Amino acid sequence: MALKDVIEGLRNVEAIATVSAILKQRFGDAFQTGQSFREQHSHTTTYLPSQLPDGVVFVESSEEVRDVVRACAAYKVPVVAFGIGSSLEGQVNAPFGGISVDFSRMNKVLRVNTEDLDCTVEPGVTREELNTYLRDTGLFFPIDPGANASIGGMASTRASGTNAVRYGTMKDNVLALTVVTANGEEILTAQRARKSSAGYDLTRLFVGSEGTLGLITSITLRLQGIPAKISGGVCAFPTLQDACNAVIMTIQMGVPVARIEMLDEMQIRACNAYSKLSYEERPTLFVEFHGTDETVALQSQQFAEIAAEFGGGEFHYTTNAEERATLWKARHNAYWASRALAPELAALSTDVCVPISMLADCVAQTQADIRENNLLAPIVGHAGDGNFHVLLLFNDKDPEDVAKAEAFIGRLNNRALAMEGTCTGEHGIGQGKISYLEQELASALPVMRTIKASLDPDNIFNPGKIFRL
Template identity: 55%
Template sequence: MSTNYGAVENALPALSTLLGERLSTAPAVREHHGHDESGFQTVPPDAVAFAHSTEEVSEIMQICARHKVPVIASGTGTAIDGHVQALRGGVCIDLSQMDRILQVNQEDMDCTVQAGVTRLQLESHLRDTGLFFPVDPGANASLGGMAATSASGTNAVRYGTMKENVLSLRVVMADGRIIQTGTRAKKSSAGYDLTHLFIGSEGTLGIITEVTLRLHGLQEAISSAVCGFPSVEDAINMVILTIQSGIPVARIELLDALMMQAINRYSKMDYPEQPHLFLEFHGSEASVREQAEAVQGIASEFNGSDFTWTTRSEERNRLWKARHDAYPSALQLQPGTRAITTDVCVPISRLAECIRETRLDIDRASMPIVMLGHVGDGNFHLAILPHPDRPEDVDEAEALNHRLVRRALAMDGTCTGEHGVGQGKIQFLEEQNPEGVVLMRQIKQTLDPDNLLNPGKVLRMD
């Protein structure tokens, strides 16, 4: 595969003619597009192109391909594993101004949006339709970015991830071709599944410009619940029995004692500083009551206390706002730090064991570490908070992360449940599936022979 990249200066005149003022080489703009929410160093692109349409992305890509200039697609910058840094220089295509909701088909329960439409923008647009889009990673991410990283979130235990909720994509390829990967039909056996090839490819195979999404009907009733536990292990054992009992919980979120301390400070809450589960139930008024009562009974078997639940929207919104603010809450525990975040996912039967062993690592660590996660599907996260003035903290944090990932792999889990590979987990992807990575490289070389699309992410190609 070629890595003999051309000079960006050769592409700038044609890009400037195409985009005018929407092409920027200003240092502040480049700097802004050279990082995401991860702790990875900022690496700015040489130029930033603000696109308005799929056809424009295609023209930008054709110009860059002609001059062998790398291209990085950018949405809202909320990724947390080093997805957008311009490791080989090049042009960043900012898709945030491609923010039109193209159609909503209420009868078919689907919609088509441009890649820059954000999750909350779509939620607001659907407010009076009786429909909603369930994938909720917490951040107000762009839907194109969510597809590119195969995002998940708090509702995945019931509604699935982006993989289950994307029907088709419009994608610009490395040579500028535009392809449509599927249709609005709810199922198809017509050839290779191209849609899922691009979901989770992190902009390394093509640039997603439009997304057709599966929508769901709003539930008659929603209730949220909170329950404290004396230990994380008690909370996890309660989750496992709840899932095995077939109770259709919509959300089950774990927050450890330190995370609860941070949330209390940041969101002005007053929960006991012990491990908690935040839960949500969807259905009819009778069914959400039955679900909450059944889960309360299970919680009591595992020393759960202060189990409270509510259907009042103000209280539910306050609860989930606090959960979604977990990341900025955690950062307050170590002011000035760049958090090292990681996630793994294991089979639900191994979750308690994986978390128990991880807790031993956390207890021995010399810096604050919070644990939280979407434990209903076996996925949990750590936010490791090294002191900003101690480089040795970073080495310790990386070693802890390595042990966590290898622990998950040994339990038939995955190196990342929803953050993606980015820069940070290339090595672990190779360990998880060495034969598969060989095939992935062959696919990448076929679709992007000059390695122009987001080079240095997901796969080693040099």
């Protein structure tokens, strides 16, 4: 029997129909079962196949979230949280059917505490919306995963991005959450204090849980002051290994870099074509510094000297906001630029993260693997924390090409694990990396399963993600 038939046999069709009727009566037009709505809420930006929910409910308050969870819990129907659908490992798929809870209408900034440098938002607020709202306060939220993701989704996947080398990831910037648990009650995981020794750290338990333990209904975030001056620039290198070594030296010397992004020559070629730029088609670092006029000038000079030691060309940097925006727009469009290299092919975006001292070796071995197997796979990375991404382009209609792609992904993950790294620095596990988590944290999986069984005994929250039960 095929796996999809086994999964289909596990769907409780009668229970799903009952819950759908309850939600339709409770929510009216805010509950939809049309094919187009269901397809939109199983969308994944990788080659993983879509698995549709049976219905989509657009919630507008924590009370409505509690009502949805109570109805689903009563009949043991799966619940899958949905932000904007930008996750990359199938986190929003519904392999067992059930109800997709769309948080896009819970998009209010509830509170900003400028003196304390924090704010509380609903989960549907996107990072760009939040920073637009904060602009007049002199504060900003620094976590930037590239996509205009929702804050709730970013908390659920423990997102990071280009600013992580200076400001950390979501686990470092979430102070507290409110969460609806499997019994339909809402809990508060912490207060607003910057530190606490009060009990278990439930905030970080839910951050990164990918919706498998509860539904987040509000997030209290740490904010930062907008820097007085920002400089950004680019520097090309003879090889990607030289670029990696420059990153390692920059971090080890304590140069306070805010962003340091690495693009290989194939990615630069794609960005040039897509964003109409004219960078040298060589491995390149995009770098940014935050501070005052004096400090960013000093830091830029320090980086230029380090780059020169590893054969880097002239470091061109600017403090002009428009020029910096153009530079980083090209970086954020790297995914679409790569897709444009071969738009007829499918794309599999994956990431790994290794200790920074191992970054050069890991990237060099990965590039050699790509060349030896004649693959089309640009590399881009958040080099300052040892995290890099490979976007593999392949023919998903050709079984041999699919097998070749999956074999490469396996070698990449095994390579990172052999270097004491992780199978994912920021994409999360979802469905796509379950087997690699089993290799990475085999001894800890029973503890994770125990936590899941305790908080979600009927396995209604995003079943089929992170690990197998």
